[in-house]
Amino acid sequence: MRSIVYYVREFLRPEWLKKFFFAKTAPLVTPSYFKDYPSRTEKECTACLSCMMICPAPGAIAVLRKKDGWEPEVYPGHCIRCGLCVEACPEGVLASGRILDVTRRDKTAFSSWYRLQVDDTLCMRCGNCCVSCPVNRQVDPQLAGTGTSASDEVIMRIEGGRVTILHEEKCTGCKTCENNCPNRAIRVARMVEGVQGEEAEA
């Protein structure tokens, strides 16, 4: 008898009734490590396009020209929330979750360079790549025609009938050589490496 009274009293408690009739799970909190879609901070975008170049999802981020300067825009239906754009941005224009705090704490950054690759079986030694390259033209204005050059400072030149790449590190990634190659023999690849510590600060 006493137990029945106890249970009736228990079941009439307002908290119990509320718990019973309304939603119940443990509160669905967002974990601290959650990265949402990148949002803009008030830092100014310099339109270096690092974010667009590193983005693995097609059409997820675009740097758009607004009235006062450039602004990166993230498209939710395309973005996979990997956070690479946030990490890659040198200015810290984007923020998402605690990515910026972690990169600052661990001193991590991305370093990138361009790799030039010539497929010798496709290359027909026309020298278009060497002639069209805007960096080459600046270094050696005499460079023309067959792509041979007396200068050792050019990015690439024709040596003994084949393209030799001398200074890959000077490449700016404009891909003019790729566009001017009749055989698609030369390829410009952007290489990205994660670095940590003093390297990252430099």
Place this chain on the structure above:
Amino acid sequence: MSILQDIKNAVRSRSIHVSYVDVGSCNGCDIEVLACLAPRYDIEQYGIYVHNNPREADVLLVIGSVTPQWVDKLRDIWEKIPEPKVAVAIGNCPISGCVYARRGTLTTPPVENYIPIAAQVPGCPPRPTEILNAILSVAPLIYKDYEEKQP
């Protein structure tokens, strides 16, 4: 009459049956939908039941970028669901094709081209909370003036 109708609709919208169909995803979103069923997010406490049978479903969760084999079959599944019904696109794939939206891939997103989509849950994959919120927010819409609009 309308008060009675409101009560009926309110009660009905707390008893939603869900069916999900994977039209060529990477299984990431499937696992997030599965996480909704697991005790942590526990979709059943909201009165949502997953039978995965289109004939008794109210909500169809479409997962994945549509592969060509699924184009006609998805249409069939959609037609099997009795009225009232809604479809929810889960993840980026049915919205845009996500990472599969490249030249040379055998996918034909978006899913809106094949069946009407009531809600989209972007994410790759979306969090179970987001999926749950989407289902809960379309639930009242399914039965909204349901009986009035019938002939």
